[in-house]
Amino acid sequence: MVTGRGLSSAEPKAPVREKKDARVDAINLQTMTMNDSRSNETPDWKTHGLRIIRGGELDTNTPQTPGMTRAEAISHAKVGAQKLWAGTVVVQPSARTGPHHHGELETVIYVVRGRARFRWGNRLEFVDEAGPGDFVYVPPYVPHQELNARTDQPVEAVIVRSGQEPVVVNLDIPSPEGVSDTPPDDPFHSAPGKR
Numbered sequence: 764m765v766t767g768r769g770l771s772s773a774e775p776k777a778p779v780r781e782k783k784d785a786r787v788d789a790i791n792l793q794t795m796t797m798n799d800s801r802s803n804e805t806p807d808w809k810t811h812g813l814r815i816i817r818g819g820e821l822d823t824n825t826p827q828t829p830g831m832t833r834a835e836a837i838s839h840a841k842v843g844a845q846k847l848w849a850g851t852v853v854v855q856p857s858a859r860t861g862p863h864h865h866g867e868l869e870t871v872i873y874v875v876r877g878r879a880r881f882r883w884g885n886r887l888e889f890v891d892e893a894g895p896g897d898f899v900y901v902p903p904y905v906p907h908q909e910l911n912a913r914t915d916q917p918v919e920a921v922i923v924r925s926g927q928e929p930v931v932v933n934l935d936i937p938s939p940e941g942v943s944d945t946p947p948d949d950p951f952h953s954a955p956g957k958r
Contacts, residue, residue, distance in 0.1 A: 814842050821851060825929075831858060839927050848927050854879065854918040859910035862887055862938060866930040870901040870922060877918030880940075883907040887939055906934050 806812075821834035822841065835841060837849035854877070862882075872879070874893045882890050883905050892912050893899050901907060911918045 816841065825850065831855065831860075833922075837923075844927070847923060847925055849921065849923045852918075852920050852922055854909065854911045854920070856911055856914045856916060859938075859940060860908055862906055862908045862934040862936040863931050864904050864906050864934065865901065865924070866932060867903045867926075868928075868930050869903060869925040871924075872899040872901070873897075873921040873923075874899070875919040875921065877916055877920075878912040879918045879920065880910040880912040881907060882910070882939065885936070887936055890939075906936060908938055908940070910940060 816836045821836050823832065823834045825833050825835045832853045833850055834852075835848070835850040837844050837847065839845065852872075872893070874895055874897050876895055878892055878894050879899070880890065880892045881899060882888075883901075885906060887906065887908055
């Protein structure tokens with residue numbers, strides 16, 4: 764019997780959904796095999812274990828914001844991740860988003876280069892900056908705005924989210940930083956279904 768959050772042999776398993784990607788199917792099958800205490804098969808860790816995503820393999824075919832470039836590294840589609848999404852973002856000098864929150868998702872940002880400014884709160888009344896080596900945690904439902912604090916260099920960061928969906932709820936809050944450069948219907952900061 765598997766303890767903790769795993770499945771016991773008495774618990775029913777969720778049905779396997781049809782996927783387009785054979786690698787994802789294989790990962791899901793392998794995960795089910797590993798969680799099934801009745802199975803005597805040894806997991807194929809060579810094929811379905813740790814996966815390194817090289818810098819040149821990141822996918823920029825993901826929602827973008829003017830002044831910001833996102834690239835997907837870890838997702839369900841790329842590696843079979845079930846509970847998180849990770850990628851990179853480059854924020855151009857002086858770029859900023861409109862006020863928004865990400866619903867129930869938690870977000871972690873790790874700043875690699877540059878200086879990022881964050882505003883948050885019901886009126887975006889709180890402000891702080893993060894630089895290289897700093898981590899930023901954005902809890903669920905927190906109204907916030909991201910800005911590049913520098914006019915002469917981009918911000919480069921790594922982003923990890925607790926879910927696969929690009930949940931963004933735009934908020935009608937005036938920014939203390941002035942009018943956002945981001946159009947109101949940009950694909951990254953639009954409600955789901957408006958892409």
